[in-house]
Amino acid sequence: MxxxxxxxxxxxxxxxxxxxxxxxxxxxxxxxxxxxxxxxxxxxxxxxxxxxxxxxxxxxxxxxxxxxxxxxxxxxxxxxxxxxxxxxxxxxxxxxxxxxxxxxxxxxxxxxxxxxxxxxxxxxxxxxxxxxxxxxxxxxxxxxxxxxxxxxxxxxxxxxxxxxxxxxxxxxxxxxxxxxxxxxxxxxxxxxxxxxxxxxxxxxxxxxxxDEVLVLYGGRTMEKAPANDVFYRPTHPYTIGLLGAVPHLSHGDDEALVAIPGAPPNMSKLPAGCAFSPRCTLAGSDCVATRPALLSAGGDQAHVLRACLRSPAEVRAGRVA
Ligand SMILES: Nc1ncnc2c1ncn2[C@@H]1O[C@H](COP(=O)(O)OP(=O)(O)OP(=O)(O)O)[C@@H](O)[C@H]1O
Ligand SMILES: [Mg+2]
CATH class of the missing domain: 3.40.50.300 (P-loop containing nucleotide triphosphate hydrolases)
Incomplete structure (x- = not known):
């Protein structure tokens, strides 16, 4: 569009x-x-x-x-x-x-x-x-x-x-x-x-x-999955960022809200690769250059579609507080 x-x-x-x-x-x-x-x-x-x-x-x-x-x-x-x-x-x-x-x-x-x-x-x-x-x-x-x-x-x-x-x-x-x-x-x-x-x-x-959630960033789908997976097993760094920006009653003093650094993208200047890559803490040169397609995350999350070049394990390991 x-x-x-x-x-x-x-x-x-x-x-x-x-x-x-x-x-x-x-x-x-x-x-x-x-x-x-x-x-x-x-x-x-x-x-x-x-x-x-x-x-x-x-x-x-x-x-x-x-x-x-x-x-x-x-x-x-x-x-x-x-x-x-x-x-x-x-x-x-x-x-x-x-x-x-x-x-x-x-x-x-x-x-x-x-x-x-x-x-x-x-x-x-x-x-x-x-x-x-x-x-x-x-x-x-x-x-x-x-x-x-x-x-x-x-x-x-x-x-x-x-x-x-x-x-x-x-x-x-x-x-x-x-x-x-x-x-x-x-x-x-x-x-x-x-x-x-x-x-x-x-x-x-x-x-x-x-039931399902589709996560959009810069007009591109980042992740599409059953709602429970998005909350409990997000696989895209942007989804994790969104969840970090939500207040929880359970948030203690040591669990501050995390804003996603940076500003929303300029739609006329999106990178060739992942739209979120300029703000992503895990982005490598491949993410900037390669446009990721929406692929099944695989493993026990075969029904999760994600547009991230990192594996869910890498994403989880790289999760910033
Ligand atoms: N008529 C238009 N001409 C050019 N660009 C437009 C036009 N209408 C919307 N846009 C652009 O399309 C993009 C998507 O806008 P949209 O209103 O769908 O955002 P949104 O996700 O609904 O945001 P919000 O949460 O603020 O409602 C924005 O970058 C906006 O500037
Ligand atoms: Mg709107």
Whole structure:
């Protein structure tokens, strides 16, 4: 996936590949700017005018990247829904929440306005918006930031989608509401078999919800593995760095948080080899020069895919405190 820029084309995301079964959740993690949002916006056909995605995104026999706009529109908001990172960009400021929610149900479900209103109020109640029957008649700007985020979540869940792409859905919410929303997503998954792509910085959310985790850095996949492996047996130095940057209740005084040294990459100046190599404490000249493919880690971790030229044992041995 590339963007045309005044400095020339930038390959913002490259070789991204994953599949998701009914009822499964994949966590998409990585630092700011690693390409999490753009890769999923590409799947939804919502890249900016200077962006272009190539490849395939199959859903129930359709290639989303090749669908005509009208056909894509029928799927979007109905079978495939997205909770956007910034609620204000996807809520229409000129329409009440009631109109925006009932419109979705009228359009995709063929409901009458009254029946749609009832369902919409229930959806707001399910995301713990107090006094939903009154508040639904307000405009988006009359909601607080956290409440707007919950309105977005309720809207995305209205049609009980088969696939839900959730882009940092709980970041602006306090932890108790966050836990309720995660519970709600789990219920949706259990009751409707919804598959979820959860984009998040929060590895706590990953631990609570995800089966698989895909770790992105500079738009390149560093590691793809079952969530437990990512937490307990990470095989890529970048994943280890991410885990080191997470606060743990169990962290004692002698177990300080470790930030990954350096800054996120300049996408137009990525090295020929591993995107993470300029910041990696284990990088050798091979890592800088050779572009590593995503390979099985082998051994007891055959199901872990990693893009690192070091063996998991070397990575573990080189782990810095
Ligand atoms: N229209 C555009 N033109 C050029 N580059 C863009 C455009 N939109 C996004 N980018 C670049 O694509 C890269 C990936 O951005 P993206 O928004 O996917 O990051 P992210 O992982 O979602 O980050 P965050 O965690 O901050 O939301 C960034 O380097 C960004 O600057
Ligand atoms: Mg983003």
């Amino acid at each position: 590339r963007f045309g820029t005044p400095e020339g084309p930038v390959e913002a995301v490259s070789n991204l590949s994953f599949s998701l079964e009914r009822g499964q959740t994949m966590g998409l993690v990585g630092e700011s700017g690693s390409g999490k949002s753009q890769s999923m916006l590409a799947v939804m056909g919502l890249l900016a005018a200077n962006g272009r995605a190539t490849g395939q995104a199959s859903f129930n026999g359709h290639d989303l990247l090749a669908l005509q706009p009208a056909a894509l529109n029928r799927l979007r908001g109905d079978r495939i829904a997205m909770i956007f990172q910034d609620p204000m960009t996807s809520l229409n400021p000129y329409l009440t929440v009631e109109r925006q929610m009932t419109e979705v149900l009228e359009l995709h479900r063929g409901l009458r306005r009254k029946a749609a209103l009832k369902l919409a109020i229930e959806a707001l109640e399910s995301v713990k918006i107090p006094d939903a029957a009154r508040r639904i008649h307000l405009y988006p700007h009359e909601f607080s930031g956290g409440m707007r985020q919950r309105v977005m979540i309720a809207m995305a869940l209205l049609c009980e989608p088969d696939v839900l792409i959730a882009d940092e859905p709980t970041t602006a919410l306090d932890v108790t509401v966050q836990a309720q929303i995660i519970g709600l997503l789990r219920e949706l998954q259990r009751d409707h078999g919804t598959a979820i792509v959860m984009i998040t910085h929060d590895l706590g959310v990953v631990a609570g919800l995800c």
